Amino acid sequence: MIHLNGSGAARAGGKGNSLVDCAVAAVKDHIAKHAMRVGDTVPGEAFFAGQIGVSRSVMREAFGVLGALGVLDVANGRRPRVGALDSGVLAEAFGHGVATAQITVADVWDVRRAIEVTTVKLAAAQRSNAQASAILSLAEAMATDADDAERRAAHDVALHLAIAEASGNPLFGKIVASFGPLMEVAVPTAWRTRTKRPQRDAMIECHLAIARAIATQDVKAAVSAMEAHFRASIRDMLLSGFSRGGNGEDAG
Numbered sequence: 001m002i003h004l005n006g007s008g009a010a011r012a013g014g015k016g017n018s019l020v021d022c023a024v025a026a027v028k029d030h031i032a033k034h035a036m037r038v039g040d041t042v043p044g045e046a047f048f049a050g051q052i053g054v055s056r057s058v059m060r061e062a063f064g065v066l067g068a069l070g071v072l073d074v075a076n077g078r079r080p081r082v083g084a085l086d087s088g089v090l091a092e093a094f095g096h097g098v099a100t101a102q103i104t105v106a107d108v109w110d111v112r113r114a115i116e117v118t119t120v121k122l123a124a125a126q127r128s129n130a131q132a133s134a135i136l137s138l139a140e141a142m143a144t145d146a147d148d149a150e151r152r153a154a155h156d157v158a159l160h161l162a163i164a165e166a167s168g169n170p171l172f173g174k175i176v177a178s179f180g181p182l183m184e185v186a187v188p189t190a191w192r193t194r195t196k197r198p199q200r201d202a203m204i205e206c207h208l209a210i211a212r213a214i215a216t217q218d219v220k221a222a223v224s225a226m227e228a229h230f231r232a233s234i235r236d237m238l239l240s241g242f243s244r245g246g247n248g249e250d251a252g
Contacts, residue, residue: 019054023062026052028071031082042072042080085170090178098182105182112179113230115172116160117223122167124214124222131166132215138162139211143204152204153191157183159207163214190233206232 026048036042045059067074070086097103123131138159145151157180164176191200206229213222 019058020061020065023048023052023054023058024065027062027066031071036082038082038084040082042082044079085174087174087177087180090175091181094178095181108179108182112176115175116163116230117226119164119167119169119172119176120210120214120222120226121219122169122172123163124217124219126168127166127214127217131162135159135162135166136211136215139204139207142207146200146204149191153184156191156207159211163210166214203229203232 027042030036030048031042045056045063048054048062049056049059063072063074063080066072067080067083068089070083070089073081073083094103094108098105098108123135127135138155142152142155142159145155160183161173161176161180165173167173191203206225209225210222210229213219213225
């Protein structure tokens, strides 16, 4: 394992983390120790290279890793800064998991259902007037654009994200946003299973019921409508011959 001696130099001893791993850990420790916040400037590669006794190339690689993870904002042309929580990192992980058959879209759907029943409950209880208005507008836009598959699906995705953001817990918003790339494929697929106009109208009405319950702060009705939404989505997919094991099946 890599250790740091009294002078701050790194030394290797047995199996364990690489120099890059230790460099990554050193930067994270520095951020935590100094209680740094999003946007704060982080010392550069030379500083950490000197502190822990590694080469600039090791630190360059470590900074690249931290940038990919979103821990650092390492945009070209400026000093590294503490990065903001980024839903894109989770989205990449979910997409990779589905693409490599480690998880299915159905697995993501199960997690999404559990989360969204919770978010709609919180949103109905504590949404702001502006958030309630935005959610209702998106549901109404779905009805207005009922015959435009692309716009209808886009409103659908935006509506679920708006509900998560209205929950008051920023982590819910990040998690639901991380489902975005999968939803952009899955939601239109789900709508295509609703081959008859009554099916589409019923699903739009379900979204309107969710939005109205949030607007009136009827927590029980909001939860009931969201649960009905997911039950109907499963039913529509099964009736259309979709199984829950493949790609592209998700609730809209």
